[in-house]
Amino acid sequence: MSTSTDVAKARRARWVEYLVLIVVAVVVAGVVRTFLVQTFYIPSASMEQTLDLDDKVLVNKTAYWFSPPGRGEIVVFAPPVEWSAAPGQNYIKRIIGVAGDHVICCDRNQKITVNGQPLDEDYLFPGDAPSDKTFDVTVGAGRVFVLGDHRSASGDSREHLDAANGTVPEDRLVGRAFVIFWPPSRARSLAVPATFADVPEPR
Template identity: 65%
Template sequence: MPDDKINARRFPRSKPLEFLILLVVAVVVAAGVRTFLVQTFFIPSGSMEQTLLLNDKVLVNKAVYRFRDPHRGEIIVFEPPIGWGAGPSEQDYIKRVIGVGGDHVICCDPQKRITVNGHPLDETYLYPGDAPSDEEFDVTVPAGRLFVMGDHRSDSADSRAHMESDQGTIPVNRVAGRAFAIYWPTSRWRSLSVPATFSDLPGNG
């Protein structure tokens, strides 16, 4: 009798065991993807309306910032600094990057626009009826930090609310990743691209 048949009889395949092994492998792979590559995140507030609505679910790229720093205009998920009054049990925040290290961010110019390094932003993504900011500020973003704002400016506790703490900026190393797509509800499937106004700014990668 051929050896392969003898081996098959001595070591019969176990369907439950195969399924269990496949299940364990799938869980390990999924955990690895979640830890190192992509994670889901739900929107807990209206601070990013109308771009992101309450209870939208987004995909967050956790790998991209291992190779580069965040760029202006990107939507990021980050752990809020202790100076923002958030403890370790607080949820992560999600905001848009307005300024990166070295940028001079001002509100507002004579046309009531936010400027970055003297270039005005055409913020078509803002919540309807919202001004770019009801509060004036003049910030030079420290190296290794980010100035962030919500798209629903009148309902967002962002960098403007913490100007006494490193000018309201957040450390790059507290950023978990970039939100790059809405995946739920399915009626709102779309990518989260960088608005065109940021492409006119120099040095945005």
């Protein structure tokens, strides 16, 4: 026969268990967010039409622990200090060139080329040209060249060509955006466009 003291002890034990579970859940969530996967929302139009204003994406923060960044991937990064961004601000752009790549705008058909291969950029915002600025950049070791998909509304590598050719150090990359998860009507994975498969390795 249980006494009131036994019942009180059982209730306290359950509350302690619940508290421990909550603490563990918070710690696990913190570890995941810090080291593995983090959510980001899109605060500007610079990646339309791929990413709309206020879309929310998941970013794999381990993506570049064991392999280098790849052309065509969408990345979140802390801008170089030369970009004079607000403290703590992150950018999200598409990698166009990786270490060693020769990136030029534009060829006679008004396309950006990477290592001589023209890019068919069907992901660009409707009506946008590949760039309103010309450039001829060889990406340095351990760096990437990034552009927004809405070129006429994007502050990207083109705006900072006087600082390391506008490239971003790989150690400034937070991770790779791999899926839109909100709003549900726009949920989808963020695959690398097929045009990047035709880009040859740098000579």
